[in-house]
Structure formats: C-alpha cells, structure tokens
Amino acid sequence: MVYNKDTTEYIEMVQTAITEEQMAAKLSLQGLKLGFIGAGNMAESIVRGLTKSGILSPSSILTASIFDDRVDLFRSMGVEIVKNNTQIVERSDIVVVSVKPQIVKEVLLEVKPVIRPNHLLVSIASGIKLKTMQDWSGHGRLIRVMPNTPSAVSHGASVMCLGEEATDDDREKVGSIFGAIGKVWKDVKEECFDGVTGLSGSGPAYIFLAIEAMADGGVAAGLPRDLALSLATQTVYGAAAMVRETGKHPGELKDSVASPSGTTIAAIRELERGGFRGVLMNAVIASANRSRDLS
Numbered sequence: 298m299v300y301n302k303d304t305t306e307y308i309e310m311v312q313t314a315i316t317e318e319q320m321a322a323k324l325s326l327q328g329l330k331l332g333f334i335g336a337g338n339m340a341e342s343i344v345r346g347l348t349k350s351g352i353l354s355p356s357s358i359l360t361a362s363i364f365d366d367r368v369d370l371f372r373s374m375g376v377e378i379v380k381n382n383t384q385i386v387e388r389s390d391i392v393v394v395s396v397k398p399q400i401v402k403e404v405l406l407e408v409k410p411v412i413r414p415n416h417l418l419v420s421i422a423s424g425i426k427l428k429t430m431q432d433w434s435g436h437g438r439l440i441r442v443m444p445n446t447p448s449a450v451s452h453g454a455s456v457m458c459l460g461e462e463a464t465d466d467d468r469e470k471v472g473s474i475f476g477a478i479g480k481v482w483k484d485v486k487e488e489c490f491d492g493v494t495g496l497s498g499s500g501p502a503y504i505f506l507a508i509e510a511m512a513d514g515g516v517a518a519g520l521p522r523d524l525a526l527s528l529a530t531q532t533v534y535g536a537a538a539m540v541r542e543t544g545k546h547p548g549e550l551k552d553s554v555a556s557p558s559g560t561t562i563a564a565i566r567e568l569e570r571g572g573f574r575g576v577l578m579n580a581v582i583a584s585a586n587r588s589r590d591l592s
C-alpha cells in the first residue's frame with residue numbers, strides 16, 4: 298500500500314492518517330459545547346472549518362444573532378441558535394468571544410454574571426489583551442487566539458497564548474479545535490500578538506488583493522478573465538506549497554524561476570521599482586500598529 302504509486306490510493310492513505318489524528322482530538326472534545334458570542338465572518342470561518350473536520354458535531358456549537366440572515370446561515374450549518382449572549386455562556390463549556398474589539402467590553406460585562414469557574418473563555422479579538430479581558434470578565438481562565446479566515450477551508454493559521462488560570466487541559470482542547478482547522482502555534486508570547494495580527498490575521502486579505510491584481514494583469518495581457526483568475530489562484534497556492542514543502546528559502550526559489558535576461562527578472566525589476574517588498578512590509582506593520590492602538 299505504501300509503495301503503490303496510484304494517485305487515488307495515495308490520497309486515500311493521507312486522508313486516513315488525518316482522520317486518525319483528528320479522532321484523538323475528537324475524543325478529547327466529546328460532550329463539549331462550544332459557544333460563539335458574535336456570529337460574524339471569523340466565527341463563520343471557524344465553524345465552517347470545524348464542520349468540515351468532523352472534530353465537533355455542529356449540534357455541539359451554539360451562537361446567537363439578532364439578524365435573520367446570520368441565524369439562517371449558522372442554522373444551515375447545523376449550529377444551535379439560542380436567544381442571547383447570556384444563554385450562549387450558560388449552555389457552553391468553551392465560549393469564543395468573536396465580536397469586534399470595540400464591543401468586547403460591553404459583551405463581557407453583559408455575560409459576567411453567568412460566567413462560572415468551569416467556563417473557558419477564548420478571545421479572538423485583535424488588540425485586546427488577556428489582562429484587559431480578565432479585568433472586564435472577572436475571569437482568569439482565558440486563552441487568547443489570533444486565527445485567520447482560511448480556517449474555513451482547513452488552512453488556517455492560529456496562534457495561542459494562555460491566561461494565568463488556563464490549564465494544560467484547556468490548552469490541549471483549544472489547540473485541538475484550532476489544529477483541526479489549520480496549523481496552530483500553542484505557546485506564543487502575548488507581546489507577539491500585534492505582529493501576528495499584522496501578518497497572518499490580516500494577511501489573507503493582502504494575498505486576495507495580490508491574486509486579484511495578478512488576474513487583472515493576465516487580462517491586460519489578453520487572457521480570458523476566468524483563465525486568468527484560475528491561473529493566479531493556482532500560482533499562489535503552488536508557490537506557498539513549494540515554500541512549505543521544500544523548506545527552501547523563498548529567495549532561492551525565486552532565483553530558480555528567474556532565468557538570465559528572461560521574463561521573470563524583467564517582472565521582478567518592475568516589482569522592485571514599485572517598492573513591492575517595502576509596501577508589503579509596511580502593510581504588516583500598519584495592521585500591527587492598528588492592533589496596538591485597539592489595545
């Protein structure tokens with residue numbers, strides 16, 4: 298089986314391995330209820346990823362919203378809809394605070410009376426520090442996470458940092474949840490969170506912009522729009538996979554595309570002239586600074 302070169306069989310083997318790994322995580326989360334305060338874009342991405350992973354049944358997930366379209370969307374994924382934030386906390390073991398940073402204080406003060414010692418609070422809000430969360434909620438069993446939207450398709454990047462009363466078991470459970478929807482870095486220092494937000498939290502948006510712009514370039518060069526968009530998408534996906542799977546420095550991989558006096562180096566010259574690297578670096582820093590402002 299291992300030596301069978303048939304592509305279909307190989308894929309089946311990989312899927313079995315993932316399923317076994319996730320099975321252990323699934324067992325550790327059995328019977329657990331996961332609530333989301335804030336049924337927005339990031340909560341949706343996490344729930345989509347979790348539903349896909351099979352690690353938690355959608356009926357173990359709860360949320361609430363005053364908007365019918367959000368209720369309908371989460372209900373269509375099998376999520377239980379409750380009346381309000383208080384009910385989410387009362388009915389959940391782990392509560393993910395997934396509202397905008399500016400709303401976190403209001404929401405925590407609202408649910409504070411029903412938070413019990415057995416609750417684990419997880420905040421994904423950018424900029425809001427663990428200490429601030431603890432002051433507002435009166436609860437120290439906290440974990441801060443910075444995820445990103447590719448979690449919806451099982452390719453998320455999430456980092457975690459534990460509050461002072463979070464246990465090893467809490468770390469494992471939250472690590473399993475975010476590990477099921479992508480890669481997770483479990484013990485990142487809180488001082489890194491603004492930089493993480495600037496890089497991986499906001500980062501998908503920079504790449505969506507890049508894909509759109511590359512496709513536009515293809516159209517300008519005469520390609521049909523659908524072919525241009527598909528090629529741009531596959532090129533970004535393939536380049537990311539190459540960096541990840543070869544372990545080579547991106548500079549070395551770039552050099553291997555650029556032939557002497559060829560097409561790529563002509564394009565790179567334009568990118569450098571336009572300040573491509575500096576622009577990307579400044580984008581990460583701008584997002585990190587905004588995250589710092591929010592705290």
Ligand SMILES: NC(=O)C1=CN([C@@H]2O[C@H](COP(=O)(O)OP(=O)(O)OC[C@H]3O[C@@H](n4cnc5c(N)ncnc54)[C@H](OP(=O)(O)O)[C@@H]3O)[C@@H](O)[C@H]2O)C=CC1
Nearest residue numbers: 335336337338339395396397398421422423444445446498
């Ligand atoms: N989007 C992303 O890529 C990422 C987001 N985050 C963090 O996740 C959090 C949510 O972001 P995102 O999902 O993009 O934002 P959204 O605005 O899409 O989601 C927030 C949701 O909370 C709802 N809401 C507002 N007030 C309340 C309230 N009092 N009680 C309950 N729900 C309420 C909002 O409803 P309404 O629309 O009516 O305001 C909205 O549906 C933010 O703190 C953000 O920093 C972290 C990583 C990545």
Ligand SMILES: O=C(O)[C@@H]1CCC=N1
Nearest residue numbers: 422423494498499500
């Ligand atoms: O734009 C935002 O504020 C959120 C935080 C990280 C990604 N999106």
